[in-house]
Amino acid sequence: MIDSDSNSEFEVAQEDELLMHTYASLPNKCKKYWRKRYLLFSKFDEGVYLTSELWYSVTPETTARFTARLIKKLLPECKNVLDICCGGGGNTIQFAKIFENVGGIDVNPNNVKCSQHNSAVYQTDNNTWFVLGDWNHLLNSKDWIPVDLPEGKFDFVFCSPPWGGPNYKRQQWFDLFSMTPFNLRQLCHSLRKFTDHFGLFLPRNLDLDQIREISHELFGDKYKTRVVCLWQNGAPLGILAIFGSSFNISIT
Ligand code: MGP
Numbered sequence: 001m002i003d004s005d006s007n008s009e010f011e012v013a014q015e016d017e018l019l020m021h022t023y024a025s026l027p028n029k030c031k032k033y034w035r036k037r038y039l040l041f042s043k044f045d046e047g048v049y050l051t052s053e054l055w056y057s058v059t060p061e062t063t064a065r066f067t068a069r070l071i072k073k074l075l076p077e078c079k080n081v082l083d084i085c086c087g088g089g090g091n092t093i094q095f096a097k098i099f100e101n102v103g104g105i106d107v108n109p110n111n112v113k114c115s116q117h118n119s120a121v122y123q124t125d126n127n128t129w130f131v132l133g134d135w136n137h138l139l140n141s142k143d144w145i146p147v148d149l150p151e152g153k154f155d156f157v158f159c160s161p162p163w164g165g166p167n168y169k170r171q172q173w174f175d176l177f178s179m180t181p182f183n184l185r186q187l188c189h190s191l192r193k194f195t196d197h198f199g200l201f202l203p204r205n206l207d208l209d210q211i212r213e214i215s216h217e218l219f220g221d222k223y224k225t226r227v228v229c230l231w232q233n234g235a236p237l238g239i240l241a242i243f244g245s246s247f248n249i250s251i252t
Pocket of ligand 1: 166167
């Protein structure tokens, strides 16, 4: 199994990975994130599980809640949601609080374990299912989907992909077209097979021209993708780009 967000200074062998941490048990490089534990999960003390990778990549709770509420507002009929790269369940949990049926996918078995466990902590496990797998393979079929979907499509698909670890900030401009393991173009094209509406949580130092380019490629020259800058504690955290006709800011 490949840890797609691996960053050598953060790497912990999977068999050594603790899921429930105290400050003392945190890998040294993750200790700086300890102060953010209640921002990440307000129910942290109820036994939230996090891998070392998740300490720096999970979406903070208020940001995930905002994203779910925004999608509800823009897609009021939305029922079936898929969260690709569900990580520790930060977004999956908030989607499951609002939407009828939510699926989470992750390539890392420890992340799936964290998501499942954290969903139970937040009591959203009744309407949530998880699949352990690599999106780059799953995208080739739909037989892994355990629920019936109208016309075989989710109402909304979300993805907060790996940005290559905390060092993403070292570049002035983050190149979405060479992002690994999911580059923007491949990701968007694969998501369209599964939904008409999808959202990506991306680095704040992205190049908006790349979003514009892929939007025109997918939806035509007049289409404009809605881009929302999500803030946390007075600082920009990341960019939420939402694609699809119901999010279009039409120009006439
Ligand atoms: P950050 O930008 O690394 O800031 O992570 P940090 O370390 O909190 O503060 P700074 O002082 O160094 O700027 C901020 C948030 O960005 C995280 O809580 C995640 O929500 C998100 N994030 C960060 N990384 C490295 C990733 C990533 O690789 N993938 C995804 N999906 N989100 C990430």
